[in-house]
Amino acid sequence: MMSPHTVHLNRDHEEEEESLMTKWRAHYYHTGRSRKSVIMSNRFATTYFLVIAFTGLYVFLNYVIPYCYLEYSETVVYYIKVLWCFLFYNSMANWLCVRLYDTTVKQTNDRPNLRKTLWEDGPTEVRVYYGHITQNGSLDPGEQTCNSTEEELLSWRHCLKCQQDMPPRSHHCPDCHKCVLKRDHHCYLVGKCIGYYNQRYFVILNFYIGVASLFGMLHVYYYLHQKIAPNADWLDFFLPVTIFRWFCGNISLHVVLLMFQAYTLWWTAPVGIGFFFWELFVIVQGKTSYEVQKNLKVACSSSVRENFRSVFGDFWLLNFIFPTQIIFRQPSNGLLWDDVYVLGKGNKLK
Numbered sequence: 001m002m003s004p005h006t007v008h009l010n011r012d013h014e015e016e017e018e019s020l021m022t023k024w025r026a027h028y029y030h031t032g033r034s035r036k037s038v039i040m041s042n043r044f045a046t047t048y049f050l051v052i053a054f055t056g057l058y059v060f061l062n063y064v065i066p067y068c069y070l071e072y073s074e075t076v077v078y079y080i081k082v083l084w085c086f087l088f089y090n091s092m093a094n095w096l097c098v099r100l101y102d103t104t105v106k107q108t109n110d111r112p113n114l115r116k117t118l119w120e121d122g123p124t125e126v127r128v129y130y131g132h133i134t135q136n137g138s139l140d141p142g143e144q145t146c147n148s149t150e151e152e153l154l155s156w157r158h159c160l161k162c163q164q165d166m167p168p169r170s171h172h173c174p175d176c177h178k179c180v181l182k183r184d185h186h187c188y189l190v191g192k193c194i195g196y197y198n199q200r201y202f203v204i205l206n207f208y209i210g211v212a213s214l215f216g217m218l219h220v221y222y223y224l225h226q227k228i229a230p231n232a233d234w235l236d237f238f239l240p241v242t243i244f245r246w247f248c249g250n251i252s253l254h255v256v257l258l259m260f261q262a263y264t265l266w267w268t269a270p271v272g273i274g275f276f277f278w279e280l281f282v283i284v285q286g287k288t289s290y291e292v293q294k295n296l297k298v299a300c301s302s303s304v305r306e307n308f309r310s311v312f313g314d315f316w317l318l319n320f321i322f323p324t325q326i327i328f329r330q331p332s333n334g335l336l337w338d339d340v341y342v343l344g345k346g347n348k349l350k
Contacts, residue, residue: 038175042191049095049189052264055257056216057088063254064223087212090322094205095190097323103195105179107164167335171290181334184282185289189271194289196334200312203279204319210272217265220258228255239263283311286340297343306339 061081069077158165159172162179166172171183173193182196194202224237235241236251242259245251282289286300286307300307308316313328 035177041188045189045191046099052260053088053092056212056261057084059254059257059261060084060216060219064219064258067223067227068219084212084215087208087215090320091205091208091212093323094201094208097201098187098190098194098198098205099192101198101201103181103193103197103199104176105162105164105166105170105181107162168337169288169291169340182288183290184279185293196330199279200316200319200330201323203276203283203311204323206272206276206279207320208272209268210270210276213265213269213272216261217269220261220265224258224262228258283307286310298340299343300340302339 061084065080065084066077069080155168156165159179161172161177164179166179167181169182170179172179173183173186175186175188176193178193180193180195182199184194184199184202186193187202190202190205192198228236236245237259239259242251242256246253246256278289282292284304284307285292286302287298291298302310309331311330312319313324313330315324315328318324318328
């Protein structure tokens with residue numbers, strides 16, 4: 001006799017021949033999501049960001065900007081330094097906001113907006129999909145939801161890992177080990193999940209990282225080419241050799257720091273600009289990166305202006321000058337999404 005709540009495991013693809021990408025994902029699910037590895041990667045990303053930011057501020061104010069603008073007046077040099085400090089301030093402020101603003105689903109017994117979940121219908125047959133079946137047939141729980149259709153993934157449902165109900169558009173993060181409100185993606189460079197309350201800062205952070213990296217890259221390469229290269233061997237621009245020669249006392253510390261900047265800025269510039277425009281792309285559509293990457297057939301009926309207001313709050317352009325969460329809050333609480341519906345059915349999220 002079937003039990004009141006029967007759980008079926010979806011093994012439709014278990015017998016299919018696994019591709020290299022499938023095997024890599026299986027390895028990642030079981031070895032790359034341990035709590036220890038996540039903590040270590042977060043600490044490394046935090047340390048790397050802070051070292052590059054503060055050493056960049058030091059070498060630019062004391063060496064790069066004065067040299068690159070030797071032929072200009074002191075007033076011009078002063079304002080260039082002010083511009084660099086402005087880029088530094090906004091990068092640090094938005095990075096801190098991304099890190100510090102909590103965007104997880106809060107656990108509470110007081111849920112006035114809670115919709116009916118699959119557990120409140122009484123005895124019924126429940127189908128649960130466990131996310132990933134590995135090559136040896138073992139299961140990685142991942143995000144445990146009630147089904148895989150748009151209506152059910154984008155509705156109130158129960159997370160078996162956190163033992164709580166998740167609002168629409170919320171998903172369980174296997175790296176943070178928490179349910180994230182309006183989850184966009186997990187960013188390993190900042191060590192946090194990007195969700196409803198910190199997405200605005202993540203967008204601005206990428207903008208300033210892209211601008212500062214382009215500005216810094218042009219000046220660093222000019223300084224190295226004009227000031228360092230004439231008296232250096234080409235091996236001196238190989239970072240391990242640079243560090244070795246600094247230990248030997250043949251190269252100044254600020255040159256080593258500039259080499260770290262040169263090895264970093266060339267990739268942070270396109271990454272920052274790329275993420276910035278990608279986030280604008282999904283915000284204009286009223287979607288999240290998760291929904292676009294999963295190819296969920298959902299749409300948003302709100303205007304582009306309302307979509308930006310949903311992420312940045314009122315007067316959203318002011319976010320590019322300073323973080324404005326305290327003054328201009330977002331209009332919603334991230335729980336209800338009456339303007340989002342499933343394509344072809346017109347069903348709004350519940």
